[in-house]
Amino acid sequence: MGEFELLARVRERLPPAGPRLRLGSGDDAAIAVPGGATATSVDAVVDGIHFRRERASLRQIGHKALATALSDLAAMGAEAGEAYVTLGVPPDLDEDGCLELLDGMTALAAQTGTALAGGDVTRAGELFLSIAVVGHADDDDAFVARAGAQPGDALVLTGEVGGARAGLALLEDPRLEEQAADAAAALRARQLEPHPQLRAGRILARAGATAMIDLSDGLAGDAPHLAERSGVGLRIDGECVPIAAGAIEVLNASGEGLLLALEGGEDYELLAAIPAGQLAQATRAVHEAAEGLPLTVIGEVVEGEGVELRLPDGRLLRPGRGFDQLA
Amino acid sequence: MGEFELLARVRERLPPAGPRLRLGSGDDAAIAVPGGATATSVDAVVDGIHFRRERASLRQIGHKALATALSDLAAMGAEAGEAYVTLGVPPDLDEDGCLELLDGMTALAAQTGTALAGGDVTRAGELFLSIAVVGHADDDDAFVARAGAQPGDALVLTGEVGGARAGLALLEDPRLEEQAADAAAALRARQLEPHPQLRAGRILARAGATAMIDLSDGLAGDAPHLAERSGVGLRIDGECVPIAAGAIEVLNASGEGLLLALEGGEDYELLAAIPAGQLAQATRAVHEAAEGLPLTVIGEVVEGEGVELRLPDGRLLRPGRGFDQLA
Numbered sequence: 001m002g003e004f005e006l007l008a009r010v011r012e013r014l015p016p017a018g019p020r021l022r023l024g025s026g027d028d029a030a031i032a033v034p035g036g037a038t039a040t041s042v043d044a045v046v047d048g049i050h051f052r053r054e055r056a057s058l059r060q061i062g063h064k065a066l067a068t069a070l071s072d073l074a075a076m077g078a079e080a081g082e083a084y085v086t087l088g089v090p091p092d093l094d095e096d097g098c099l100e101l102l103d104g105m106t107a108l109a110a111q112t113g114t115a116l117a118g119g120d121v122t123r124a125g126e127l128f129l130s131i132a133v134v135g136h137a138d139d140d141d142a143f144v145a146r147a148g149a150q151p152g153d154a155l156v157l158t159g160e161v162g163g164a165r166a167g168l169a170l171l172e173d174p175r176l177e178e179q180a181a182d183a184a185a186a187l188r189a190r191q192l193e194p195h196p197q198l199r200a201g202r203i204l205a206r207a208g209a210t211a212m213i214d215l216s217d218g219l220a221g222d223a224p225h226l227a228e229r230s231g232v233g234l235r236i237d238g239e240c241v242p243i244a245a246g247a248i249e250v251l252n253a254s255g256e257g258l259l260l261a262l263e264g265g266e267d268y269e270l271l272a273a274i275p276a277g278q279l280a281q282a283t284r285a286v287h288e289a290a291e292g293l294p295l296t297v298i299g300e301v302v303e304g305e306g307v308e309l310r311l312p313d314g315r316l317l318r319p320g321r322g323f324d325q326l327a
Numbered sequence: 328m329g330e331f332e333l334l335a336r337v338r339e340r341l342p343p344a345g346p347r348l349r350l351g352s353g354d355d356a357a358i359a360v361p362g363g364a365t366a367t368s369v370d371a372v373v374d375g376i377h378f379r380r381e382r383a384s385l386r387q388i389g390h391k392a393l394a395t396a397l398s399d400l401a402a403m404g405a406e407a408g409e410a411y412v413t414l415g416v417p418p419d420l421d422e423d424g425c426l427e428l429l430d431g432m433t434a435l436a437a438q439t440g441t442a443l444a445g446g447d448v449t450r451a452g453e454l455f456l457s458i459a460v461v462g463h464a465d466d467d468d469a470f471v472a473r474a475g476a477q478p479g480d481a482l483v484l485t486g487e488v489g490g491a492r493a494g495l496a497l498l499e500d501p502r503l504e505e506q507a508a509d510a511a512a513a514l515r516a517r518q519l520e521p522h523p524q525l526r527a528g529r530i531l532a533r534a535g536a537t538a539m540i541d542l543s544d545g546l547a548g549d550a551p552h553l554a555e556r557s558g559v560g561l562r563i564d565g566e567c568v569p570i571a572a573g574a575i576e577v578l579n580a581s582g583e584g585l586l587l588a589l590e591g592g593e594d595y596e597l598l599a600a601i602p603a604g605q606l607a608q609a610t611r612a613v614h615e616a617a618e619g620l621p622l623t624v625i626g627e628v629v630e631g632e633g634v635e636l637r638l639p640d641g642r643l644l645r646p647g648r649g650f651d652q653l654a
Contacts, residue, residue, distance in 0.1 A: 022364070022467045027474075027556070028402040028540060029368035029460075031467050034361045037349070040444065041356035042459060044413040046451045075355040086371040086413070086457040117367065124373045126452045130413040132369060132459035133356075140349045140358050147354075213355060229354070 006095055006121055013099070013106055017115040020081060020136070030117040032082060037140035041072035044130040047090075053127065055171045058097050060192045062104030062129070068216065069131040070112060070196035071268040075214035077144045077205025078135025080198055082117040083109065085131050088124030101129070112198055142205060149211035149230035149273035155299040156279070158200045158270045158286065161219055163244030165264025166251050167191030176250050183246025190244060194268040199290045204272045207282035212272040218265040220319035223307045226271060233304035238262060239312045240298045262309065263319075273301050333422055333448055340426070340433055344442040347408060347463070357444040359409060364467035368399035371457040374417075380454065382498045385424050387519045389431030389456070395543065396458040397439060397523035398595040402541035404471045404532025405462025407525055409444035410436065412458050415451030428456070439525055469532060476538035476557035476600035480628040483606070485527045485597045485613065485620055488546055490571030492591025493578050494518030503577050510573025517571060521595040526617045531599045534609035539599040545592040547646035550634045553598060560631035565589060566639045567625045589636065590646075600628050 010025070017024050023031035045065045047053060053061070066083060073080055085105065089098060098121070109116050114133070137143055167187040170176050177184045197214070204212060213226045219241065227234045241262060248257035251264075274282055279297065286295040309317040337352070344351050350358035372392045374380060380388070393410060400407055412432065416425060425448070436443050441460070464470055494514040497503050504511045524541070531539060540553045546568065554561045568589060575584035578591075601609055606624065613622040636644040 023470075023472055027472045028399040029366035029405070029462065029470075031364060031366055031403070031470050031472070033364045033467050037358060037360045038365075039356035039358055040409070040411060040459075040461070042411040042413050042445060042447050042457075044415065044447045044449045044457065046415060046449055048452070049450050072355040076358070078356070082367070084367060084369040084459050086369050088371065088373060088455060118369060120369050120371045120457070122371045122373055123376050124453070124455065125375070128415060128451065128455065130369075130371065130447070130457035132367075132411050134367070134461075135356065140360050143350075143356075143358050145350055145354045145358070 006098060009099060010102055013102060014116050017117065018081065018113060021115045021117055025118050030082065035136055036138040037143065039073055039076040039078040039135040039143050040132065041069060042130060042132045043069040043072065044128060047127040056192050058100040059104035062101035063108050063193050065129040065131055066105045066108050067194045067196050068268065069133045070114065070198060071214040071216065073133055073135035074196045074198045074201035075212050075270060076135060077142065077201045077209065077212065078137055079202060080112045080114040081134045081136045082115045083131055083133045084117060085119040085129065087119065087121045088126065088128040089121060090124055090127050093127055112196065144205045144209045144212040146211055146213050146226050146229035149226060149232050149301045151232055151301050151303045152276065153210055153273040153301040154276050154279050154297050155234055155236065155301060156272050156274055157241065157296050157298045158197050158293055160242040160244040161215065161267045161269060162247035162251065162261025162264050163187050163190030164194065164266035165260060166244065166247035169250050169254060176253055179249045179253060180246040187244060187246055187250065191266065194266060196268060197270050197290070200286045200293055201270055203285045203289055204270065204274065204282060207274065207285060208278040209272040209274045212270055215267050215269050215271055216265055218263050219271065220263045221265060223271060224319055227305060227307055233302040234299060234307045235302055236299035236307065236309040238309055240296060242294065242296050333425055336426060337429055340429060341443050344444065345408065345440060348442045348444055352445050357409065362463055363465040364470065366400055366403040366405040366462040366470050367459065368396060369457060369459040370396040370399065371455060374454040383519050385427040386431035389428035390435050390520050392456040392458055393432045393435050394521045394523050395595065396460045397441065397525060398541040398543065400460055400462035401523045401525045401528035402539050402597060403462060404469065404528045404536065404539065405464055406529060407439045407441040408461045408463045409442045410458055410460045411444060412446040412456065414446065414448045415453065415455040416448060417451055417454050420454055439523065471532045471536045471539040473538055473540050473553050473556035476553060476559050476628045478559055478628050478630045479603065480537055480600040481603050481606050481624050482561055482563065482626040482628060483599050483601055484568065484623050484625045485524050487569040487571040488542065488594045488596060489574035489578065489588025489591050490514050490517035491521065491593035492587060493571065493574035496577050496581060503580055506576045506580060507573040514571060514573055514577065518593065521593060523595060524597050527613045527620055528597055530612045530616055531597065531601065531609060534601065534612060535605040536599040536601045539597055542594050542596045542598055543592055545590050546598065547590045548592060550598060551646055554632060554634050560629040561626060561634045562629055563626035563634065563636040565636055567623060569621060569623050
């Protein structure tokens, strides 16, 4: 497989470029006219660490790599713009395999209005993808960072958590399927084909969210980042956190299902702080624009520092930076 | 080594961010206010394919990874802006090794006015780096693509070629050092620490260059890209092409030194088409602004297609897309 031939076949499959892209793949660089301000993030995934080729199709691997990158743009309240993809191709991945990976990306790119604007393909010992994504807003104040949450703000969560962790458990041990009943396929999809909450992110930004983060490392892993960057404390009421259907039942097999669901990463939902007065309007707007996506108040922003997570049985958890510090 | 701890140490070492960067590393995405138009490119390097850790220091590997990415911006005539770095860290690379890689990048970033604005660090089976770079101009017309060369334009080259290929030969076989005499260190530096011609690129763009490309795959490999994208032919006079001192002598050991120097990649010089009337002014401006860098007319743009390279002895070469098609 020649790099040039592969790139030519890739270019044939690209969705139409967005209005900002003036020159796409095939030159020394892509040219864009961004408008006001940009949010840019890079995310890399490596075989055996972020995914396993025996558990996910190449299409799903491509989808998820782009989805996780776009999720960072969602967390800024950005409009998705361009993606630049680096592909490390191991000896056992042929040209058709590369195109299957790309198909997973192009489908999601088309859904989200993202232009695949450039990339690099290289031989490698193992499959890896690194994706740089650029999102847009009219000006830099329109983006929502992790810093900015104010005591008194409500803490809101899009969608449900725990599904991706339960999906992973199902992929690792198919016998758990009987615990999940009808929910197994949806749980596996949460793990393999996450959906970046771009619309909800933009709506929350417009509705006045003061701080926002996407849950890649789970509620217990990511809430402390928001607290630390904002210089505030967070109180989360575990009873209010929506858990994906079937997740607790599946996860009970490996420990305390509720705890594992609250800790579980890769749901790519958004956690945001929002002034109480804007809450009703934001909830309605998210629900309407993002196909019925629930926005749930799960706690509040308080003076101080750190995160307190109260479980339904009254136990109090103090998540640190990651799961391993969950008290 | 924790990812968070490494990233914190990385952030301490970053050069000051440029005027466009409003929020750097440490959030979901970096925020920038680009101004007019952007040129964006990604470049990946993998251990054992693009470099060998036994032949280059980690600092040099970091330098070269960023340099080759920035060279694509030079070829657009862009001003360097931001870089986003993905680092795949194998088990045998410790935190100090990662910081050494980064030191090579930060030194070049400071030299070129590039802000290291974000990144991702992941475990990996082998060392790889993927770097996305964003360059700027007042508007998209200010960039120079590969397309646009017109019959009658002069074909110009910055600096000299063949040095990086000779440097590689010296690294592979130190006994060749006696062929290179005093030039050996400079030739190795051409291979290990290439310099992106950002200033020359901007000057050529302002001077009216109609098409431009950087020589990563060598004159024989890259000139055909410019010809093809512009829909023109190129005639190159091999006698006019400046060859790095000592390169031919070193390369004579593995074949016809002059041919290998003309084919040799990784010099990262710029090849541009420029209207004849603007030539004198462009040459002066490049020489003045880029510390004595020569700009040499090596041929002309003609009607037709393909590249003809006439050697000093009268033989005519017709480079195709890469070395292997060199007739």
